Amino acid sequence: MVTTARPAATASTALPAWVLVGVAVLVQIVYPLVPSAWLTGVTVTSVVVFFLASLADVVRVHGVRGGLLLVGIAGGGGLVAEAVGLATGFPFGSYAYTGTLGPELLGVPVVVPLAWAMMAWPALVVGRTLAGRGPGVVAVGAFALAAWDLFLDPQMVSAGHWTWFAPDPALPLVPGIPLTNYAGWLLVSVLVVGGLHRALGPGRGSGPATALYLWVYASSVLAHLAFFGLPGSAVVGGIGMGVVAVPFAVATWRRLRGSLHGTLRGT
Structure with a gap:
């Protein structure tokens, strides 16, 4: 079933999404600054707030049904993929969660499918912005989502939230995580x-989703380099995710500049 995009949202309807974006950014800024005993709690809180920001934004653009589709397709799809992966080793490789991320469903921490959903919407916006329409949207959007794991997996493995049983062969500079993981992603x-x-049907760009994606990219490069002691993933993720994040940032800047010029000419 296809849903249609809602009319352009006003600033007031966008406010809840923007507030949640701000809170998500604040929680992630706090993460490397808190005592180590708080890190897991802040990690889970960060994912939940980020998920709520994405959910609020997709509801703003595509209605309540759009939010349900995000939860069902991205969250549910992520849960199924993770549960199958744990049981069979396909498609990511053999791994196990260590029980540090809270309540689990089908052996998967509940926060994990929320993480799939929280980035799926911004990644789709990236695909629609850079590719416009057609199969290119899915190709670019899927790469935008999968490239995030170049940061996520090294950080989570380093923090002890999951472990790989057969970590080789791995990417240069990022040991401990098999190449099969990225193929599965x-x-x-x-x-x-x-x-x-x-399922969502035609859509437009989104300021909150744009901010979320570009924040994740820029903050991940900085955090892995300066706070997490993971310079290898800072470089590999910076290049890999940058393949889409940098052109997306340029396209966003050009759109904003064009809107500003249009507004100034109209005054």
Whole structure:
């Protein structure tokens, strides 16, 4: 079933999403500054608030049904993929959660499918912005989602939230995480972003989703380099995710500049 995009939102309807974006950014800023005993709690809080920001934004753009589709396709799809992965080793490789991330469903911490959903919407916005329409939207959006794991997995493995049983072969500079993991992420991302793109119907750009994606990219590079002691993933993730994040930032800047010029000419 296809849903149609809602009319352009006013500033007031966007306010809840922007407030949640601000809170998500604040929680992530706090993360490297809190005592180590608080880190897991802040990690879970960060994911929950980020998820709520994405959910509020997709509801703003595509209505309540759009929010349900995000939860069902991205959250539910992520849960199924993770549960199958734990049981069979496909498609990511053999791994296990260490029990540090809170309540679990089908052996998967509940926060994990929320993480899939929280980034799926911004990734789709990236795909729609850079590719416009057609299969390119899914290709670019899926890469935008999967590339995030170049930061996520090294950080979470380093923090002890999950472990890999057969970590080789791995990417240069990022030991301990098998190449199969990234292939699995790309496969699941194609299915998730493709499903969302088809189910949500035509859409437009989104300021909150744009801010979320670009914040995750820039803050991840800085945090891995300066706070987490993971310079390898800072470089690899900076290049890999930057393949889409940098052109997306340029396209966003050009759009904003064009809007500003249009406003100034109209005054």
